[in-house]
Each structure stands twice: as structure tokens, then as C-alpha cells.
Amino acid sequence: MPVRTEFEELLGADHVLVDPGERLGRTGGLSYLDLLHARAGDEVPVPDAVLLPADPDQVQAVLEVCVRHDIGVVPFGGGTSVVGGVAALRGGKAAVVVLDLVRLDELVSVDPVSRIAVLRAGVRGPEAERLLAAHGYTLGHVPQSFERATIGGFAATRSAGQASSGYGRFEDMVAGLRLATPKGEWRLGVAPASAAGPDLRQLAVGSEGTLGVITEVALRVRPLPEQRHYEGWIVDGWAAGAAAVRKLAQDHALADVTRLSDVDETNVSFSLNAGLKTTALKTYLAARGIKNPCLLIVGWEGDVARCRRRTSAMLKCSGAVRIGKVLGESWRHGRFNGPRQRDALLDLGVCVETLETAAYWSNLDELHDAVRAALVASLGRAIVMCHVSHAYETGASLYFTVLTSRDDTDPVGQWQRAKAAACEAISGLGTISHHHAVGLDHAPYLEAEIGRIGLDVLRAAKSAVDPTGILNPGKLLC
Amino acid sequence: MPVRTEFEELLGADHVLVDPGERLGRTGGLSYLDLLHARAGDEVPVPDAVLLPADPDQVQAVLEVCVRHDIGVVPFGGGTSVVGGVAALRGGKAAVVVLDLVRLDELVSVDPVSRIAVLRAGVRGPEAERLLAAHGYTLGHVPQSFERATIGGFAATRSAGQASSGYGRFEDMVAGLRLATPKGEWRLGVAPASAAGPDLRQLAVGSEGTLGVITEVALRVRPLPEQRHYEGWIVDGWAAGAAAVRKLAQDHALADVTRLSDVDETNVSFSLNAGLKTTALKTYLAARGIKNPCLLIVGWEGDVARCRRRTSAMLKCSGAVRIGKVLGESWRHGRFNGPRQRDALLDLGVCVETLETAAYWSNLDELHDAVRAALVASLGRAIVMCHVSHAYETGASLYFTVLTSRDDTDPVGQWQRAKAAACEAISGLGTISHHHAVGLDHAPYLEAEIGRIGLDVLRAAKSAVDPTGILNPGKLLC
Incomplete structure (x- = not known):
């Protein structure tokens, strides 16, 4: 039986896409070079087919077909990689397919006692929040890619959201994972913490599709915040700003969002903010002895009053000056806009x-x-x-x-x-x-960070789960 | 050259011990079965030699000799394993040596800005605290094995101390590691968090000597607490107690030490506490509607006043009754005594x-x-x-x-x-x-927890760093 027929029998003909537009739409990512290539109409690696499995079992079954036919598999979520993580490379295989996880879009379960929700890998950021909000919960994970990126992608790349000071990095939220691998399904995570050997969850998280296709993630959730408050502060110079943020971090007084701009970014923020009376602001700051304004955005979610009091008191001790809600709220409202402004x-x-x-x-x-x-x-x-x-x-x-x-x-x-x-x-x-993450672009620099031994360990782990190397060829490990 | 001469030339004759007493003193651990075997004079695996390297370079050099002669190596810290982690198994090798890291006893560096201290693997708990206290810092890591166990052992076994609610588990403190492996030295940890692939620190932590000999650990430290306050509370029954602790954990209001005993343990605690007027206490509790007393020890270190207020208010809302400092302080003073009482x-x-x-x-x-x-x-x-x-x-x-x-x-x-x-x-x-940790005793249960694939990944990682299997034979992976 031809492999295309096998895929069609497995997933239904509607879920095996070979149309050039569909295939071209699931390659590359959103880096500046990706945009340049798209504008120039450059030739980029295009998958031979796009597969749309419905659930973790179908993902597993697809992998088995791909192993049998030695076909490369690129797992695909929101396609927001800026490091070439979803480039449809063949890695010496005769063919490569993109596994678009868009149909794995369910909230599988919510455990309100343990505060753990299981989400399928294809759920996008806003949909995850909508599904969880119906139960009164939030992940609080808002990277700039939030609107398109998926749960599986967040886990595969060790994503960190803009509120990571409060909600933690994505890997801090991961209680368990379910992965499809060429060697069968792999489930991890039976307890919040363990001394049963190395924490393999932290090997799966950040594996960028090279050790398995993440199909479900069990995530620690938090109650939806009743209140939110974002505001701007100004500190005098980068060194003083970094010292103030360091003091907050080391005294466990960080706001949930804590974001310090250097002088150059502050100047650009001021000039781009239409609602801001920049000259008046600079006069106000100069009168308070601030020569090199650095903008500090702080935002609290949840128990705003209690937390804000402590952070604010410490910021005042650091010589920072509060400039009110305008810049805080305008940052919050515009925080996903960056990628969209690039085209202009x-x-x-x-x-x-x-x-x-x-x-x-x-x-x-x-x-x-x-x-x-x-x-x-x-x-x-x-x-x-x-x-x-x-x-x-x-x-x-x-x-x-x-x-x-x-x-x-x-x-x-x-x-x-x-x-x-x-x-x-x-x-x-x-x-x-x-x-x-690493993807293609950072792969040449990984050895300097984790050593030749680190690379050998990752390659050995990959060989154990993916002996023929079908999983996301060429990524992470070059 | 005979291997013993090689070791003597490398370490000095004084640091290659073949005396039966020295060898017998570095095998087994402190489990009940270890104690039974010692009392019965049972035959236990004894190493052929005990080696005392002076520093990480000597550990590396010893491993190279052991690879060449195919000698098994058991890294040894405080010898407090209760799961057979330091049993001197041969694993099919002609010989096995214990690598006692007692001479790796230095504080290498303190970075007060990043609040990171680098400690050698052989530093014991009290000595680590003494060295750090001279700089105004603490690890806050106080497992029951504290008095004997070492920094390397804490890292190798994913140790958790009694104040883990405040200071975190040991792996949470690990910023970086230096390991000696048969494939050369391996260094990990360039940043507090990273998306440069899987977090290999979390593979090294918990590897129990099977992926390398940990020689140095870079650890997050905290300022020495100016104040400490430990006290006892009583909750009515295990379910209510667990719910109260869960509420504290989920609202981020845990005391640094939070320890809830069930009814049986509470009864034993009461009866063993000579200073306690148990009858009077039970009358007092009964008058407050508490039928099934469960003891909750809570302890704060550092900013006691601020943190204690919030935790206490929440405990009161949970129906818990404060019974004062006596049980809290008596627990704190006796908290390392458990192992010593076993002999009696x-x-x-x-x-x-x-x-x-x-x-x-x-x-x-x-x-x-x-x-x-x-x-x-x-x-x-x-x-x-x-x-x-x-x-x-x-x-x-x-x-x-x-x-x-x-x-x-x-x-x-x-x-x-x-x-x-x-x-x-x-x-x-x-x-x-x-x-x-896993050691020998839990190895048969590891597959149920991390899957066959998890075991294969660990075995593959081990083969990459230790292809001839000299490192801690038979542990973790059976």
C-alpha cells in the first residue's frame, strides 16, 4: 500500500494534505530571515505532506508508519519558532511530513484538588485560557507568541511568558507529559517532585520534537486573578534598575510581571507612546534627579493590594519613581503586537x-x-x-x-x-x-553550553527513542 | 605497573586504603537492613580499596585509571543512603573501589551578587553551613541526614530538607555542576534558566553516581536568617490537616518548615515528649472541639513577623489551634535524632x-x-x-x-x-x-514510574558517558 494511502486510511483523506499552499504554510517560522525568505519567494524546505491527526493515538500510529517508511516528522504547533525549529528538513530521509497538531485541541481533565489540568498539545494560548477560565483557572503563561503558539510548543521549547516572575516558566508548570515516540508511548510525571532518579520531565521539556511528539501536558493551574494592576516606574540608569530588580528577586518581592528596559528601549517606548507627554515626563523626572530614565513595568495579578505594597516600598527604597498606570496598561494592551509590527x-x-x-x-x-x-x-x-x-x-x-x-x-x-x-x-x-530555544539557528552554539558530553548524552537519548532519526531532523542537535 | 601502585602514585600512598576496617567502613549505608547485617556480621560486598582523592582533577584521573583497568567505582559521601546507594557492588568487574570524597571539602567561591556559592562535593551539611555562614549565607538544606551527608550526595540523590517549603529541594538550589566521567570532565549551568534544549542539570541531579562523580556544585544561597520561630498547631484529623497544608501551599503561604503528622504519629509525639502535659493538652483541645489531634509543626526563618502573620491567619481559618513554641522547638532540637534512636x-x-x-x-x-x-x-x-x-x-x-x-x-x-x-x-x-532516591532497593520499581522508554533513555545516557559501566554498578538501573 502506498504510504499516502496508509496515512489516509489512518487519519481520513481530509486530514492528509498535499496541496502546495497547505504544505508551504507549515514550514519555516517567524524569524526575520523567515520573513525575508517569504518576501523574496526564496526556495525553502517544504514538507511532502501535512498530516492532521485527531488525538494522541493517531499521532502514535502516524509515527509507526513513518518509522516503517523512514519518513522524517516535523511536529508543528503555532509555527511561531524564530530559530528554525519547524523547518521541514529531510535529514537524509526520502520524505518529510509535518504533523500539525491543530486537532489535538481539548482540555482533557481538570483536577481542582491538585490544581492540575491536562491539555492536548495543539491547544493555542488563548483557547487554553478560555477552556481553563470556564473552570476558574489560568495558566498565566503569556509569551509574545501567545496568540498562536500551542501547549505542545510551549513545552517543547521551554517557553517563558511575560508573567514568568509570578507564574513561573512553562517548565515550572509541567506536572506530566505524554509523548508519542518511535518506541511507543511515553508517559512521565506521577508526583510533584521525586527522587526516583533524574527528572526526565526536564529532558522531555525542551527536546524540541527530537525525543518524541508531545501530545498531552499535565499543567499546574492557578485561580483566575480577581484583580490586575500594571504600572510604570522609572529608575535612574540600567545599573540601578538591574540592582532594583535583583533586590526584588532575591527578597522574593517580584511583581508577577517585572520588565526593565535599558535607556535606549525606554527612549523608544516614550517616543512610540502616543498618549504620553514625553517632555512633561522628562521634566518631572529631572526634578527628581533622574538623568537616565529606564522604564520598569510592574504588574500584579491576584492579591494585588498585599503584594503591591511590598514591591512598591522596596522600589521606593531603590530610588525608583512611580509614573502611574498609563505606561503599565499600554504595555499590557500592546504586548502581543511586536511580531505584527515587523511587516510594516x-x-x-x-x-x-x-x-x-x-x-x-x-x-x-x-x-x-x-x-x-x-x-x-x-x-x-x-x-x-x-x-x-x-x-x-x-x-x-x-x-x-x-x-x-x-x-x-x-x-x-x-x-x-x-x-x-x-x-x-x-x-x-x-x-x-x-x-x-535552539532549533536550527542556535544548534552550533549548544556544545559550548552543555559540553561535548552533553551533546553525546542528548544524541544517545535520541537514539534510544528514535533509532532511525525520524523526529524533527536537524533540529537541536546539528 | 600494578593498579594499586598507579593509585598510590596519583593520590599518595596514604590515600589508598586497603585496610579491611577502612574498606568495611565504606560499604552499605544506614537502612534497617544495613544495620541488621552489621549486627549479624553478615557478609556484605566490600570494596577492594578506598581511594581518597584531593580534588576534582584527582577524581578525573582516578576514573581514567579505573576505565583502563575496568574497575567499578562507588562514589561515597556521608554513607547515609537508606536504599543501598553506596553498596560496593562489583557489577561483573574484577574489582571495585570506593571513591571517598571526604577531602573535597572546600568552599571554592562565593558570588554575593548572584548569590551563588560553589562547594566541593565532599563538604558535609554542618561544614557547608559553617563555611557559608562566614560570608553571611545559608543553604537552608537540613535533611535528617544533615550531620553526615555531603553536598555531592545531596545532589546525586535529589535530596529534600526539612525546610524545603521555604528553601526548596536541593535540585532547586543547584545552579551548576562539575562531574568527572569516563569520557572527561562535564560542566553544566551557565544561567539560572535556559531554553537551550533539555535541562541536563536535572539529568545529572539524581543520577546517583551512575552518570559521573559530582565533584563540585554551584548552589543558590540565601542570607542567614536573623530570626527563627518554630511552633506547634493542632488540626482535627488527617483530612483537615492535609487540606490546611494544601491551602497554604496553593496560596503561597507555607511556612519554611511545614510538617503535618497523622493521628498515630501525633500520639507517639505526645507520649515521647517529656516536657508535655499530655492530659492537660488533650483536655484543652477537646474543649476546642478537636477529637483527633494531628500535630502541625510550622517554622519560619528570616522575615518571621511578616510571614508568620499570614500563615497563622490562614491556619486559624482552617480551624487549627496554636499550641505554642514548646512542640515546635522540641521538634527542631531533636530533628536529627531519629537515626540515632534506632540502635536503642x-x-x-x-x-x-x-x-x-x-x-x-x-x-x-x-x-x-x-x-x-x-x-x-x-x-x-x-x-x-x-x-x-x-x-x-x-x-x-x-x-x-x-x-x-x-x-x-x-x-x-x-x-x-x-x-x-x-x-x-x-x-x-x-x-x-x-x-x-533509588539505589538498589527501589530499582525494581523505576520502570513503573518512568516507563520502559525512560529506562532506555537513562541506560543510553549512561552508555554515552560510561560505556564500560564502571560508575556505581547496579545502582539506579537494575
């Missing part, structure tokens, strides 16, 4: 991209300066803005946004060189990715 | 042992009852006491203490059958170990 900027001939890292506090300033310097050295005149969006007791993330005039003779090379320079600057000081 | 009980013909698990809240009552019933069914007349000592948003640990009259015709078989019955009861409802 691209139309204007702008090269615009983001990159991110994280480091221990004692390396953070050096890392900030090194990445900035590397980008400017590579790109020449460029706006390089940065913010801390995720803070921990021992360190924080850095998220850079870069804008420069696009070199239309070699736009791809222009960015590839700048990105390589930034990655070299990161390597040794911080992690190659705090929440964008 | 053994002298009296008592079979005494502990076992532990953890589960999601919705399984906790069933698990409590199932383990209790299994132990009583196997042992006949027995005292089975239990407490929750570690609570999470999604679940909690259960720690059982069992006392029964020892069957001196077959004391080993008596406990082996009871333990097997308890493990069967646990399997499927909770984890086979919350903080004692």
Missing part, C-alpha cells in the same frame, strides 16, 4: 529582529554590553534596545531588539553576520537562549 | 524503618491509606505513623515510620516483604521515592 517595518526597508539570553547577575552587565557592542560592530548604525523580562534569585534574562537599515544587496548575510557576532558574544557569559 | 530500638527487639513517597493532592489520602494497609497486612501488629513534610502546589510527600516486633527467625525477610508490599501500594499512586 520590513516594508520601510528596516532590518528588525530580536534575540535573547540569560545569565547570572554578576555577568549581566558585561553580557549586556558585549552583545550590544557585537551587534553595533557588525551592523554599523543600529538601534539596539534591551530589557530584562524574567528575573530569578541568581540572574535574569536579557532580550534585545535590533533595528537597522536593511542592506538590500545581501539582507540575509547582513543579519546572519550580526546574529553570529551576538551569539559569539553570548557564548561563555550566558545561555544561547533563555526562551526562544 | 534494635537492642529492644524492635523492627524500625522509614519509607517515603509523594503524590498529587487528589491521590494523597488513598496513598496514605494504601501504604498503611499494606504494611499492617504484611507485618501484623505494627505502629505505622506518617507525616507530610514537603508540600507543593500540586501535591505533597508522605513519610512513614514503621515499628513492629522483630521476627528474629527471619528479620531480613520480615522487612523485605513489608517493604515490597509498601512499594507495590505506592506504585501507580505516587513516586517510589520523594527524597531517599
Whole structure:
């Protein structure tokens, strides 16, 4: 029986897509280079078919067919990867299929006692929140990709949302997982914590489709917050801002959202905010001794009054000045807009991209300066803005946004060189990715982070579950 | 050159011990069966030599010699395993050596900005606290084995201390690790959190010496608490107590130490506490409507006033009654005594042992009852006491203490059958170990928890770093 017929018998003919538009629509991702390629009509790897399984059993059955025919499988959720994580690479296979998990869209169960909800992998961010809200719960996981990205994708990439200081990173929410693998189904997670050997959940989380297709995730949920309050503060300079955020993190007084912009990002935020009387604000701040304003957005969800009092008192002690709700709420309302604004900027001939890292506090300033310097050295005149969006007791993330005039003779090379320079600057000081994952783009830098032994361990784990290498060829491990 | 000469040239003759007493002193552990075997003078596996390397480089060099001569290596810290984790098994090798890490006893560095301290693997609990206190810091990691156990052992076994509600489990403190492996040195941990693939730190933590010898651990530290306050509360019955602890955990109001005893353990605590006027206490409680007293020990470290107010208010809402500092402080002072009391009980013909698990809240009552019933069914007349000592948003640990009259015709078989019955009861409802680890004793139950695929992944990871299988033969993976 031809393999296409096998897939059709398994999933129904409607769920085996070979139309070129459908196939082209499920490749690549949303990086600047992806957008450039799409605009230029460049040839990109396209899958031979798109499969739409209905449930975890069908995913498992599809994998068995793919093993038998030696077909590569690219799991696909929201398609929001900015690191090439869903590129339809063949990896030496005769064919490659994209496994679009869009039909795995159910809330499987809610355990109100343990506060655990089981969601299927294909549920998108807003739908997850809608399903959980019907039971009075929230995940509180709001990365910038929230509107399109899926539960399975969040788990596969160790996603971190904008409210991670309050709700934790996605991996902190994962109680259990169900994965389809070429060796059969794999279930993990029987207790909140365990000493029964290494925590294999933390091996599955972040495996980016290379160790199995995540089909269900059991997640810790929290009650829907009755109240929300977002506001802006200003601190005088990056160093003082980072110190203030560090103090909050180390004293366990972080707001649920805590986001510190550097001077350059603050200036851009001020000038882009139509509702803001920038001159009046700068006069107000100057009168309070603030020479280099850095914007700090803080947001509380839930027990606002109690938590806000403590954080605010500590921020005042750090010399920060409250500037009210306007900037906080405008940030909250616009927080998913970034990706949408890129198309307009691209139309204007702008090269615009983001990159991110994280480091221990004692390396953070050096890392900030090194990445900035590397980008400017590579790109020449460029706006390089940065913010801390995720803070921990021992360190924080850095998220850079870069804008420069696009070199239309070699736009791809222009960015590839700048990105390589930034990655070299990161390597040794911080992690190659705090929440964008590895995919294709960061794979060359993984060895510097986890060692040759780390790579060997990951390759061995992969061989154990996927001996013929059908799962997401070429990703994570290059 | 004979291998002993090689070791002597590497470490110095004084650090290669072949004296039978030294060898016998570094085998087995501290389980009830270990104690029985020691008393009976039973033959137990004894290493051919005890090696005392001075630093991580010497550990690495020793491993290279052991690979060349195909010698098994058992890493040894405090020797407090209660699951056979340091049994000197040969695993088919011609020889086995114990690598006692006692000389790796240094505080390597303190980073006050990131609040990270690097400690060598052989530092024992009290010494770690003494070294850190000189810089104003604490780990806050106080398992019952604290007085003897080491930093390396805590990491290798995913230890959880009695103040884990406040300070976290040991794995939560681990920022980075340095391991010696047959494939070379392996370093992990460049940032507090990362999306650069799976978190391999969480594979190294809990690997029980099978994936490498942990030589250094970078740990998140906290300021020494200025204040401490421990007190006792009483709740009416196990179900109400578990619900109260669950509420505290889910509302993020847990005290740093939170420990709930069931009715049986509470009765024993009352009767063993010489300073307590038990009759008066019971009258006092009865007047407050408490029929089935369950003792809840809560302890705060650091910002006592602020945290205590909130926890106390919530406990009052749960119907709990405060009984003051006496039981709290007496618990704190006696909290490392358990292991020492066993010898006296053994002298009296008592079979005494502990076992532990953890589960999601919705399984906790069933698990409590199932383990209790299994132990009583196997042992006949027995005292089975239990407490929750570690609570999470999604679940909690259960720690059982069992006392029964020892069957001196077959004391080993008596406990082996009871333990097997308890493990069967646990399997499927909770984890086979919350903080004692796998070692030898729990290895048969690991597959039920992580699946055949999980075992295959661990075996593959081991083959990648230890292809000839010299590292801690027979442990974790049976």
C-alpha cells in the first residue's frame, strides 16, 4: 500500500494534505530571515505532506508508519519558532511530513484538588485560557507568541511568558507529559517532585520534537486573578534598575510581571507612546534627579493590594519613581503586537529582529554590553534596545531588539553576520537562549553550553527513542 | 605497573586504603537492613580499596585509571543512603573501589551578587553551613541526614530538607555542576534558566553516581536568617490537616518548615515528649472541639513577623489551634535524632524503618491509606505513623515510620516483604521515592514510574558517558 494511502486510511483523506499552499504554510517560522525568505519567494524546505491527526493515538500510529517508511516528522504547533525549529528538513530521509497538531485541541481533565489540568498539545494560548477560565483557572503563561503558539510548543521549547516572575516558566508548570515516540508511548510525571532518579520531565521539556511528539501536558493551574494592576516606574540608569530588580528577586518581592528596559528601549517606548507627554515626563523626572530614565513595568495579578505594597516600598527604597498606570496598561494592551509590527517595518526597508539570553547577575552587565557592542560592530548604525523580562534569585534574562537599515544587496548575510557576532558574544557569559530555544539557528552554539558530553548524552537519548532519526531532523542537535 | 601502585602514585600512598576496617567502613549505608547485617556480621560486598582523592582533577584521573583497568567505582559521601546507594557492588568487574570524597571539602567561591556559592562535593551539611555562614549565607538544606551527608550526595540523590517549603529541594538550589566521567570532565549551568534544549542539570541531579562523580556544585544561597520561630498547631484529623497544608501551599503561604503528622504519629509525639502535659493538652483541645489531634509543626526563618502573620491567619481559618513554641522547638532540637534512636530500638527487639513517597493532592489520602494497609497486612501488629513534610502546589510527600516486633527467625525477610508490599501500594499512586532516591532497593520499581522508554533513555545516557559501566554498578538501573 502506498504510504499516502496508509496515512489516509489512518487519519481520513481530509486530514492528509498535499496541496502546495497547505504544505508551504507549515514550514519555516517567524524569524526575520523567515520573513525575508517569504518576501523574496526564496526556495525553502517544504514538507511532502501535512498530516492532521485527531488525538494522541493517531499521532502514535502516524509515527509507526513513518518509522516503517523512514519518513522524517516535523511536529508543528503555532509555527511561531524564530530559530528554525519547524523547518521541514529531510535529514537524509526520502520524505518529510509535518504533523500539525491543530486537532489535538481539548482540555482533557481538570483536577481542582491538585490544581492540575491536562491539555492536548495543539491547544493555542488563548483557547487554553478560555477552556481553563470556564473552570476558574489560568495558566498565566503569556509569551509574545501567545496568540498562536500551542501547549505542545510551549513545552517543547521551554517557553517563558511575560508573567514568568509570578507564574513561573512553562517548565515550572509541567506536572506530566505524554509523548508519542518511535518506541511507543511515553508517559512521565506521577508526583510533584521525586527522587526516583533524574527528572526526565526536564529532558522531555525542551527536546524540541527530537525525543518524541508531545501530545498531552499535565499543567499546574492557578485561580483566575480577581484583580490586575500594571504600572510604570522609572529608575535612574540600567545599573540601578538591574540592582532594583535583583533586590526584588532575591527578597522574593517580584511583581508577577517585572520588565526593565535599558535607556535606549525606554527612549523608544516614550517616543512610540502616543498618549504620553514625553517632555512633561522628562521634566518631572529631572526634578527628581533622574538623568537616565529606564522604564520598569510592574504588574500584579491576584492579591494585588498585599503584594503591591511590598514591591512598591522596596522600589521606593531603590530610588525608583512611580509614573502611574498609563505606561503599565499600554504595555499590557500592546504586548502581543511586536511580531505584527515587523511587516510594516520590513516594508520601510528596516532590518528588525530580536534575540535573547540569560545569565547570572554578576555577568549581566558585561553580557549586556558585549552583545550590544557585537551587534553595533557588525551592523554599523543600529538601534539596539534591551530589557530584562524574567528575573530569578541568581540572574535574569536579557532580550534585545535590533533595528537597522536593511542592506538590500545581501539582507540575509547582513543579519546572519550580526546574529553570529551576538551569539559569539553570548557564548561563555550566558545561555544561547533563555526562551526562544535552539532549533536550527542556535544548534552550533549548544556544545559550548552543555559540553561535548552533553551533546553525546542528548544524541544517545535520541537514539534510544528514535533509532532511525525520524523526529524533527536537524533540529537541536546539528 | 600494578593498579594499586598507579593509585598510590596519583593520590599518595596514604590515600589508598586497603585496610579491611577502612574498606568495611565504606560499604552499605544506614537502612534497617544495613544495620541488621552489621549486627549479624553478615557478609556484605566490600570494596577492594578506598581511594581518597584531593580534588576534582584527582577524581578525573582516578576514573581514567579505573576505565583502563575496568574497575567499578562507588562514589561515597556521608554513607547515609537508606536504599543501598553506596553498596560496593562489583557489577561483573574484577574489582571495585570506593571513591571517598571526604577531602573535597572546600568552599571554592562565593558570588554575593548572584548569590551563588560553589562547594566541593565532599563538604558535609554542618561544614557547608559553617563555611557559608562566614560570608553571611545559608543553604537552608537540613535533611535528617544533615550531620553526615555531603553536598555531592545531596545532589546525586535529589535530596529534600526539612525546610524545603521555604528553601526548596536541593535540585532547586543547584545552579551548576562539575562531574568527572569516563569520557572527561562535564560542566553544566551557565544561567539560572535556559531554553537551550533539555535541562541536563536535572539529568545529572539524581543520577546517583551512575552518570559521573559530582565533584563540585554551584548552589543558590540565601542570607542567614536573623530570626527563627518554630511552633506547634493542632488540626482535627488527617483530612483537615492535609487540606490546611494544601491551602497554604496553593496560596503561597507555607511556612519554611511545614510538617503535618497523622493521628498515630501525633500520639507517639505526645507520649515521647517529656516536657508535655499530655492530659492537660488533650483536655484543652477537646474543649476546642478537636477529637483527633494531628500535630502541625510550622517554622519560619528570616522575615518571621511578616510571614508568620499570614500563615497563622490562614491556619486559624482552617480551624487549627496554636499550641505554642514548646512542640515546635522540641521538634527542631531533636530533628536529627531519629537515626540515632534506632540502635536503642534494635537492642529492644524492635523492627524500625522509614519509607517515603509523594503524590498529587487528589491521590494523597488513598496513598496514605494504601501504604498503611499494606504494611499492617504484611507485618501484623505494627505502629505505622506518617507525616507530610514537603508540600507543593500540586501535591505533597508522605513519610512513614514503621515499628513492629522483630521476627528474629527471619528479620531480613520480615522487612523485605513489608517493604515490597509498601512499594507495590505506592506504585501507580505516587513516586517510589520523594527524597531517599533509588539505589538498589527501589530499582525494581523505576520502570513503573518512568516507563520502559525512560529506562532506555537513562541506560543510553549512561552508555554515552560510561560505556564500560564502571560508575556505581547496579545502582539506579537494575
